[in-house]
Amino acid sequence: MARSEPLLIVGASHAGTQLAAAAREQGFDAPIVLLGDEPHTPYQRPPLSKGVLTGKTEVDQLALRGPDFYREQGIDLRLGVRVTGLDLSTRRLRLADGGQLDFGWLALATGARCRPLPVPGADLQGVHILRTLDDAQAVVAALGASQRACVIGGGFIGLEVAAALSSVGASVTVVESQPRLLARTFPAAMSDYVADAHRRRGVALALGCGVRALHGHQGRVVAVELVDGRRIDCDLVVLGIGVQPNSELAEQAGIACDNGILVDALGRSSAPNVLAIGDVANMALAAVPGGPQRARLESIQAANDGARAAATLLVGRPQPLDAVPWFWSEQHELKFQMAGLPAPGDQTVLRGELASDKFTLFYLREGAVRAAHTVNRPAEHMLARKLIAQGARIAPELLADPSVDLKSFFTPPRPAG
Template sequence: MTRSTTTRPLVIVGASYAGLQLASSARELGFEEDILIVGDEPHPPYQRPPLSKGLLTGKATVDQLWLRAPEFYAQKRIGLCLGRRVAALDLAARRLTLDDGSVLEHGWLALTTGARARALPLPGAELDGVLPLRTLDDALRVAEAAASARSVCVIGGGFIGLEVAAALRARGAEVCVVETQPRLLARSLPERMAAFVEDAHRQRGVRVLTGRGVRGLLGANGRVAAVELADGQRIDCDLVVLGIGVWPNSELARDAGLTVDNGIVTDPLGRTSAEGVLAAGDVAAVAPSPGAPRVRHESIQAATDGARAAASLLVGQPRPNTAVPWFWSDQFDLKFQMAGVARADDEAVLRGEPASGRFSVFYLRDGAVAAAHSVNRPGEHLLSRQLIAAGARLSPQVLADPDSDLKAAMAAQSAAA
């Protein structure tokens, strides 16, 4: 017999973007049961993008980060249990145990536990002035340390590391980025776009070292004083910010018997390997279609789209997540916007002049637009998402011509079809 999942509350583990979106979407779709969000941080759900951008430059304050005002939770009957960690799940009994020993029962269970910053497994990582950046408290510590820091070493040349580098450089600090890979953003962007990002940082005074391993961190009186590279070179600094990636917080799910493989394995509706248990956000490893490789899209939009899909299941109106993945990054005066997932063997088509700081690169796969990267071209970014979703087959000549009307070309193609 299938056990009802709506006779007890929906409990959402993880006070994250995905967690709040799942709760609010469930209410919008007509879910009437009680909803409780459990979070291990003391804060209600907050915006994460400003942590590595505006909060560090002073353009954003903590009060501006909250995703919803307190009255929203009361109006929508969404409870918050903050500063509490879930210690164990009993999926068969549909209950969970908190770190204080209290027990909560649930009908549906949603895991939106996100990810945590990778630790640096090297000597000196425990020194004062060596800080990760993932949570609000992390960002506040970095901002406080940066107020008096003269020289900063950012370890990791991914998006978070580069956003931190840009923000702290804008504050006037001397900044050095160290990346072990041969180039920046090796896991995120094709070489052409990554080279543009690197040049942009160098032109604005950031020192960039690629292909350089780190041997350890050196200290004086318990505080970091330098980063020692694998070749013996020493980078003097009084603040180190770690941007070396994240780990999905999937241990709770694994220990409960859910299928885990670089995240909690789900389908496009957020269903896990256990009945009545959903997952969304950075912790979810989604197979877009049967047999397709599983991916974890670590972005706000992916969390939002995945949570909405999971919420649709709660009310018996399943709407799988088929949205085109997209992402953005603000660095200095540059807004990078990415849509779709580019591959190394895609045909890259440049539209505009990189030297102008405003251009796009479209990626064709089997003649169709599969991905696009834009710099300071928000209109083209929005259009690129439509092109990708439609599987538009525009010629490289049309895409490359900055005077061509891509919207009209897509409409003409649709009409012809």
């Protein structure tokens, strides 16, 4: 394939923008076209459920890159463009406006969308999702006339929203169908800690009970009815029940998908010259004893790391992704930082005290550090990532002892050459 054939990137969020930037940084000199279906210049998404809702972050602070970046880097940014079809045989995209675009390389960074709530009343006014800037601004606008909020879903987004709404004076109830918060991510002890942390800060929790219906008056939501008959009066509902990957474009083209687009550690899909990165990519992971073989990692860092790995392929110097996955969440004044991927059966070791709101929970597998969850300990989080990358073996009693300097267990990499 001639180098002059363009790279088309479908999706102008973190992963797509990072791929365009990394490709240029690494010397990719062919045309790059970055297509976004939103009207907004690429922006940061994490603040949407935090600073934007509280008013601490202004919209003009969200831009991923400066206003001149795309022009200076020769990146053709096109906003408000929706792709409707992909023809692999001709390497051509079909657009909603009837246009077509040819590509040499194609990167699908189409992200994910919020799961709908399949109950009566989910379409009432006052019921919101939170995925885009427009979504966040709609919630902010609704807050002015709202006093009682119900957040449906006790995952990270739901809890961040609950914390943000509570901090600006709303009375907040979180409804979670599982018997504990963050059940897919945290062990029971951490779930209990998070639940207690929110309750102590005024957030009510309704756990282990699903939603039967939303009720309205004159077209606006006024209550959430639970399956056990309880009724939560509210004038604002925010749904946070997870996301599903926007993989339809790939599926219709015959590209292998399973909970996202299946890719290797360089972002390569089953179709030649078609990459997938970000939330839509179900990526092969570096082999770790007892760990998953692949995963769809919904985090900014995974999007950026995957994009950088894909860029190395574009310039002919492939370096597969092998970074330790990590992500973070802010709830109230608590900063959660998660590194590695825990697995069922891991031994957990607590360093610090839960009641202090400053601690680390380490996860050991076959004697090696494989994951760590920290609260308000950013330096320990950074060190944990290094220990996980090395598969460091540390006795549980030493991990738990705050007087032991964990830096002594980290072996700096040898200089190249």
